[in-house]
Amino acid sequence: MPDITISSIDGEWMPPPESLCFNREYTYQTREVTRGISHLVFNDLVNIIPLISPLVGCSIQVTQDAGISVNYSHPDGISCTHFRYKPVRTIRSFTCRRGYRIPEGAPGQSTCQSNGRRGQSWSSPMPTCEKILCPPIAIQNGRVRYTLDARLILTLEQNTTATFTCNNGYYKSHHNSSSCDLGIWTNEPPRCIEEPCSESSIDFGYWEAVYNTPESAPGSGYRLGGTIATFNCLQYGYATDVQQTCRLGSWDGQRPFCRKIPCEGEILNNGRVEYSSDRVEHGTDRSYICDDGFTLRGNGTSTCDAGQWTRELPECVEDPCSENELDGNGWDLRYRPHAQDGYFKSPGTIATLECPHGYENSGEKICQRGSWRGNRLSCNKNPCSEDDIGVGQWRVEYNRDSVERGTRPHGTTATFVCTERGHRTSDTKQCLTGQWRGDAPTCTKRSCDSTDLPYGDVNEDERTVQVIPLRELVGTLTRTGDIFVSSVLKATSIEVHAI
Numbered sequence: 361m362p363d364i365t366i367s368s369i370d371g372e373w374m375p376p377p378e379s380l381c382f383n384r385e386y387t388y389q390t391r392e393v394t395r396g397i398s399h400l401v402f403n404d405l406v407n408i409i410p411l412i413s414p415l416v417g418c419s420i421q422v423t424q425d426a427g428i429s430v431n432y433s434h435p436d437g438i439s440c441t442h443f444r445y446k447p448v449r450t451i452r453s454f455t456c457r458r459g460y461r462i463p464e465g466a467p468g469q470s471t472c473q474s475n476g477r478r479g480q481s482w483s484s485p486m487p488t489c490e491k492i493l494c495p496p497i498a499i500q501n502g503r504v505r506y507t508l509d510a511r512l513i514l515t516l517e518q519n520t521t522a523t524f525t526c527n528n529g530y531y532k533s534h535h536n537s538s539s540c541d542l543g544i545w546t547n548e549p550p551r552c553i554e555e556p557c558s559e560s561s562i563d564f565g566y567w568e569a570v571y572n573t574p575e576s577a578p579g580s581g582y583r584l585g586g587t588i589a590t591f592n593c594l595q596y597g598y599a600t601d602v603q604q605t606c607r608l609g610s611w612d613g614q615r616p617f618c619r620k621i622p623c624e625g626e627i628l629n630n631g632r633v634e635y636s637s638d639r640v641e642h643g644t645d646r647s648y649i650c651d652d653g654f655t656l657r658g659n660g661t662s663t664c665d666a667g668q669w670t671r672e673l674p675e676c677v678e679d680p681c682s683e684n685e686l687d688g689n690g691w692d693l694r695y696r697p698h699a700q701d702g703y704f705k706s707p708g709t710i711a712t713l714e715c716p717h718g719y720e721n722s723g724e725k726i727c728q729r730g731s732w733r734g735n736r737l738s739c740n741k742n743p744c745s746e747d748d749i750g751v752g753q754w755r756v757e758y759n760r761d762s763v764e765r766g767t768r769p770h771g772t773t774a775t776f777v778c779t780e781r782g783h784r785t786s787d788t789k790q791c792l793t794g795q796w797r798g799d800a801p802t803c804t805k806r807s808c809d810s811t812d813l814p815y816g817d818v819n820e821d822e823r824t825v826q827v828i829p830l831r832e833l834v835g836t837l838t839r840t841g842d843i844f845v846s847s848v849l850k851a852t853s854i855e856v857h858a859i
Contacts, residue, residue, distance in 0.1 A: 417445035418472035418480045427460035427489035448474045452482070456489035459518025459542065463490050491517045494540035502526040502552035516540050526552035529608025554585025555609035563615050567591040567600065585609075593618035597642035597666045623664035630654045630676040642666055650676035653729020679730030680704035686711055686725065686732055691739050715739035718793030741770035742794030749789065749796055753803050754778050770794075778803035 423430075431453045432446055446452070450472040454462060462468055466487035474480050494516040497504045507521045516522075520540040526532050530552040538547035556576045562569055573587040583589075587606040593599050599621045604613035620641040626633065631650040640646075644664040650656050658674025682704055686693060692714035695705060705711070709727040720742045723735035746766050749756055760772040768774075772791040778784055782805055789798035 417447045418450065418482050420444055420446060421482075421486055423486060427457050427491075428487070429455050429457065430486070431455070446472050448472050448480055452486075454487055459492055460489035461492050462487050491515065492543040493517055494520065494543055494545055497522055497524075497538070497545065497549050499524060499526075499549050499552055501530045501554070502532075502550075504549070518542070522549075524550055526550075529555050531555055554607075556580075556582035556584050557587065557606035557609055557611055558582055562589060562604065562611055565616065566595060566598075566618055567593050567616050589613075591616040597621055599667075621667040623667055623669055626669075626673050628673065628676060630678070631656070640664060648674055648676075651729075653679050653731070655679055678707040678728075680706050681709065681727035681730055681732050686737070688713055688737060689739075691715060691737075693737075711737070713737050713739050718742055720794075741792075743767040743769050744772065744791035744794055744796050749774055750800060752801060753780050753783070754785065754801055774798075776801040 420432075421430075432450055433453070434447065434450050436449075438447055438450075451469055452472075453469040454467075456462055467484045470482045470484040470486070472480055473483050496516060503525055505523045505525070506516065518540060521537055522539075522545065523537045524532060524535065532550040533553055534550045535547040536550075538545040538549065540546075559569070559571075559581045569589045569591055571583055571587055571589050573584055576582045576584050583606050585606050585608070589604045589606075589611065591600050591602060593616075595618060597620055598618040600616045600618050602614050602616040604611040606612075620639075620643065622639070622641045623644065625640055628648055628650075631648055631654060634647050634649065636645040642664055645661060646664075646669075647661045648656055648658075654676035656674055657677045659671040660674070662669045662671040662673075664670075683693070684703075693711055694714045696710050696712070705727050707727050707729070710724055711727075711732060712724045713721050715721045716739070718741060719739040722738045722740045725732040725734035725737065727733075743764070744767065746756075746762075746768060754776040757775045757777060758768055758772050759775075760769055762768055768791050770791055770793060774789045774791075774796065776785050776787055778801075780803060783803040785801045785803050787799050787801040789796040791797075
């Protein structure tokens with residue numbers, strides 16, 4: 361392959377070195393020749409591409425971004441001697457140093473392209489590398505501290521270190537620290553675990569502890585945080601409701617105290633319960649007393665034994681009633697709601713009299729607490745209804761007040777008064793065992809006796825009085841019984857009406 365030599369004459373290279381581009385890496389050597397002429401000899405060149413001007417090509421950009429590096433290449437393997445320009449079709453590739461990355465959407469390379477008369481330019485601008493950050497860490501019941509730089513600028517970038525500590529009463533499950541590398545923490549953060557409690561630190565007495573969780577490790581004698589300890593009293597009939605909880609390495613709660621186990625109080629319907637002591641607890645006896653009119657059915661006493669009564673609660677049963685306590689006054693007795701045989705009647709039974717026809721039952725008694733309670737039993741003759749008296753041209757007058765509205769008691773007499781003027785009746789009716797006895801009333805006209813009037817005549821058919829002319833009626837014309845009585849008349853005529 362030929363060597364290419366350029367010479368410097370009077371300080372100027374001919375041709376200028378920056379005007380040459382080569383298709384491979386080149387080497388050169390400087391040779392000093394006589395008369396002050398220097399020569400640059402480029403060795404083993406296959407192809408030489410001269411540049412018309414040193415400004416022909418895309419300029420090399422100088423960036424202040426310390427995180428980015430640029431590599432240039434040409435598809436034909438061409439490289440140029442000029443350090444400020446790259447020929448058309450040169451490709452520049454961008455890479456970011458560790459801990460940085462090209463932003464999403466930004467190109468990873470650009471190409472030197474010809475724009476005609478407007479010259480040459482890169483197809484896309486040079487990107488700016490951004491830092492790769494790690495997410496913040498949070499641990500429960502603990503805290504995280506980062507290296508000083510990260511705390512100051514509030515960014516968790518490459519090589520940031522996180523140190524973990526747990527709160528008092530907690531311990532770390534594993535790693536003490538972690539480092540940020542390419543956006544990922546090298547170690548997972550630990551868990552802050554509540555410190556366990558020693559079984560031997562529980563106060564002991566007349567009880568034994570029972571735990572709701574297993575040991576933190578078999579045979580260790582420790583219980584995990586949150587474990588609840590309950591206590592069983594060793595003496596029969598005694599118990600305690602105290603609990604202790606393992607919190608932050610120690611047992612939290614009151615010291616157990618064993619007390620007698622209480623029994624629940626019960627209510628005896630229709631009676632009362634009496635206890636042998638004020639506190640109803642293990643060993644307490646109770647007895648039962650029924651109210652008057654009730655009889656105890658079941659055991660009369662019971663004892664509290666470790667929270668349970670030795671016998672079931674009895675019941676107070678209402679006493680029945682004796683038939684002999686009822687006075688029927690000679691009438692037959694009947695019972696409801698149903699017929700009952702036997703000498704005694706059950707509570708709630710109602711007793712009344714069996715009255716004959718024409719008589720009405722009055723009063724009833726009910727069996728309550730062994731006694732008959734209620735109104736006096738009696739059979740009374742039935743009253744009569746006013747509606748049964750009949751309707752006509754009369755009004756009725758009764759000699760007794762009504763028992764209920766519209767009825768009259770036995771023995772009442774009904775007298776009839778005709779409502780039409782000049783009519784009368786002498787009929788009456790009497791109430792006997794619920795019925796009105798007597799004839800139906802009949803209203804008839806009343807009659808008047810003949811009478812002589814001075815200075816006139818009486819026409820009985822027309823019921824008028826004719827008097828002598830030029831006379832006047834003095835006084836009044838009245839009737840006493842069926843007789844007209846008149847004072848001196850001074851009138852031509854007068855009409856007489858029956859009263």
